[in-house]
Amino acid sequence: MTKTNPGRFFEDYHVGQVIRHAVPRTVAEGERALYHALYPQRFALYSSDEFAADSGLDSSPLDDLIAFHVVFGKTVPDISLNAVANLGYAEGRWLAPVWPGDTLRAESEVIGLKQNSNGESGVVWVRTRGLNQMGQVVLEYVRWVMVRKRDRDAPAPETVVPKLETVVDPADLVVPEGLNFVEYDDELAGESHRLGDYKIGEKIDHIDGVTVEEAEHMLATRLWQNTAKVHFDATNRADGKRLIYGGHVISLARALSFNGLANAQMMVALNAGAHTNPCFAGDTVRAWSEVLDKAETDAPGVGAIRLRLVATKGDSADFALRGEDGRYLPEVLLDLDYWALMPV
Known part of the structure; x- marks a missing residue:
């Protein structure tokens, strides 16, 4: 047997x-250290116990x-x-x-x-x-x-x-107990743009890019104990390439979004998402975001912003998503729709 x-x-x-x-x-803290080493993550709430405490939490989650x-x-x-x-x-x-x-x-x-x-x-x-x-x-x-x-x-x-459901109702968003942004420090967070500074329909080019290295994506996939064959075994695909775990692209794009959305501190809902084209080692990932909606929460000083996060390989400045045939363009890697918490 x-x-x-x-x-x-x-x-x-x-x-x-x-x-x-x-x-x-x-x-444990080791996962945080490795996560921040793998991705250019700089959101203050996840980087500083003091910033988290000033936001009403016991420490940084x-x-x-x-x-x-x-x-x-x-x-x-x-x-x-x-x-x-x-x-x-x-x-x-x-x-x-x-x-x-x-x-x-x-x-x-x-x-x-x-x-x-x-x-x-x-x-x-x-x-x-x-x-x-x-x-x-x-x-x-x-x-x-x-x-x-x-x-x-x-x-x-x-x-x-x-x-x-195509979108999580803002009334169903869960704000962590105790979280408040009444004493929120824009300077320490890295940007002054708050919820009222964003307009629905606004698009933001996050400018920076990260080239995916074979060693880094393999370390990440092992870290998350993802055993899918296409990520590990180069003989599993006819082209002999190991496919980059889609979550690796999500984390890269989310980290890149800090430049322009530094105050979108916590992801609280995932409305929709698609891995639209494969990503391989050597590709340079860039990102842009579109503001889809905004909402209030019951937590003091805390609002919610709904964002479309798009990861691309190559230039992201033209905000192109689909071709004339309605299909995703070949350079688009990720189309993600999520809610995040942001100071009002």
Whole structure:
């Protein structure tokens, strides 16, 4: 009897199935240090205990995307080990801060299935929750993945396509307990632009770029315990290239957005997202953002800003997203729609 795990294939899923993912992980200051070494991250709330304390928190929590990457990594052996592509995200919310010393685990529920017309693969929708050591949900999101079939002749399951909200309602955004920006220090944060300084429809070129190195993306993927074959095994693709983990591009783009959005301190919701084209070592990632909406919160001095974050390889100054055919341009790597907290 074989003892190795080949991963799940499309026919191994059924709607309503709940998968508890293996290997809980305790996160510490080491994850923060490595995250800040891998990405040019400078948001003050995640860099300084003193800044966080002045904002009503006990100390600086770990970066939102550390929580996302750790939880995502837990799911890979069960959800996307045999994936063709990670297709999108929706209904994501950060529900509680993650602190050094917390232990994170993950579980996913299959909420949709649809076999592709070629009979060789299908799309699997899952709702994933990340929980801490107290059983508190700190993060939840939906993602859908195209997964290979083991047996092309296996019968297709009943098609179930979940109806997903296109945007998280601002009323459902969770502001961390105690957070307030009444005494917010613009100078220490790095910019003076607050919520009222941004206009809906405004686009911001974040100017800077980061060239992806093979060693760095491999370190990142190992750090998040992401075992997807396309990221590790150069023989898995016909071109002999290792595909950059899409979350690596998300973190690069979010870090680059500091230049122009330094006060968008905390990500609190993930409305939608698509990895639109592959990224490989040697590509230079740049980013631009579009302001989609703004909202109030009940926390003192805290507002919410909805942003489209676009990562590109090459020039980002023209804000180009799609061609005349409606498809994403080949230089566009990421199209991400999220809510962040910002001082009013």
